[in-house]
Amino acid sequence: MSTDDRIVTLIATTLGIPAERVTDDLAFSETAEWDSLNHVNLMVALEQALHTEIDEERMIQLTSVRAIRDFAAEQPRS
């Protein structure tokens, strides 16, 4: 599975939505499933998947699927 596919799956699983709905424009608070609680769940899941720490500054930037994909692509492959 490519990093991109892994990220889509991770977002879909964490938010509890079908993978087809994980489009680039999907964003925090624009869908009922991506609420505060799930945003934190998503950040924790990303930290584990990418073996990195996401600080508050970063956490409030990673608020769309596009931003999360770009961030994941910048991380060293694990």
Next chain:
Amino acid sequence: MITPPHPSGDASRSLRSGFLRFAKDTPAAPALFVRDVTRSYGELDAAARVWAAAVTSVVGGPAARVGVFGHRSEVSYTAVVAALYSGAAFVPLNPTFPPARTRAMIARGELDAIIVDRGAAKQLPEVLDGLERVPPILAPEHDSLDIAAAGRVFTRAEIARCAPLVDLPAVTPDAIAYLLFTSGSTGVPKGVPVTHGNAMHFMDWASLRYGVTPADRLSQTFDQTFDLSVFDLFVAWENGASVYAMQPLDLLAPVRFVDRHQLTVWFSVPSIPALMRKKNSLKPGVFPSLRWSLFCGEPLPRASAEAWQDAAPNSIVENLYGPTELTIACLVHRWDSRRSPALCVNDVVPIGRPFEGLIEVAADENRRAVASGEAGELCVCGPQTVPGYWKNPEKTAEQFVTMRRPDGADDRFYRTGDRVRQLPDGEYVYLGRIDHQVKVLGHRVELAEIEAAIAQDPGVTQAVALGWPVRDGSAEGIVAFVTGRELESTRIIHAVRATLPDYMTPKQVFVVDALPLNANGKIDRPLLTKQLEAGHYSLTGVRAEQS
């Protein structure tokens, strides 16, 4: 320079008194920070006087209730002051709620006018559609607002043409300061009118206890439809301090926000420290500027109190307790790292003792005080008990009852529906709800209201909603079970989402053949919860590793 904050016994004092005093004495002092803009007392006062005049003009006389339809915006805060200046009660409306719910609140609240911000205005066509009586709209951020369903509309220019209101209409202690709506079991939101007298009793208690001064900077974490937001705004303004509105993303990054603005008073639901613990960002010493750390709205887990105390070592941590019907809060426990952990029950911090001037009874089913140390329903009387529900005598008679005080006199108590137990030292601990109400991320939710919404689906025979998963006495969400014919869970969730706020919409609806019954033939809710815990139901959409 600073006059004493409590000219007690002054019947002319109301929720706007403190703001008026500081607008006159220190007009340049900061009152509000919102979305990168700081407004002084003088600036807000000037805007509110013009808006108040516009309200009076558009209504054609004094307004009784003014809706504030906005979300954490300059308009939504200024409108609160303007409503009070006009002599009216403010009625917060929330653009994150479904339009149908907002429409029901406008109709139930019989609003005389609505002040709307730019974000919320987009919803107006849907919100106003179908209203029998459409109140006039004030849109201070719009140059034009073309809505077919709207009646009279005052936009920016029309508002600006109004001469500022100089002599504000008098308000009495019995007048309503704000009208809030809470979840109701019949499917219709319940209105809770809180008087100026109720609110000022709380304000005087808070001012004295927290010694807030003009140098203080308070957090504003609660949505305005949540009564705890009244603390944020008015404990600040009653004492000449400033209040810092946090946007939804700021609430996820409190360390950054508190540090940037050097906040001194923090007040939020315990969900925020819980989320920070989950994210591992509640670290020792991250909040050095705080001198008070206050929590209310749902049970405070011991671990959150401990972690927050370490994170904010210069602050005193307190757990407040109180339903809207008892005006913001009415009991308090001061966290003491040495003494408090031993007092926790179910790892939940005690709710403490009632404020001075309030009287509590832990009552049995017959509304008599239970023996000391036994569990009972917490009932409270005194100056913070609101007059009753808005235009709902039946519900009022059910929840506001005459009971015997410990001194033998009869008084009018509000039954909280919360089970409590008194500890030997006199403090109370919270044990849970006596009925089918749950707290979801700080919001009080009547499960019956959700069940009623689900039952709208023609195929549903029976519906049960549960708060789940429950962590530290508070639910993270709602799941539901339904029986019936030709049911589709996504269709039900979709339909419910159109009528109820997100936090009340089930995350999962399980279609089952039958619901388990207990010995009394009632649906066995505890068993359903146990089955959920045991993983009897496949939880697509709920993460399996939910800790």
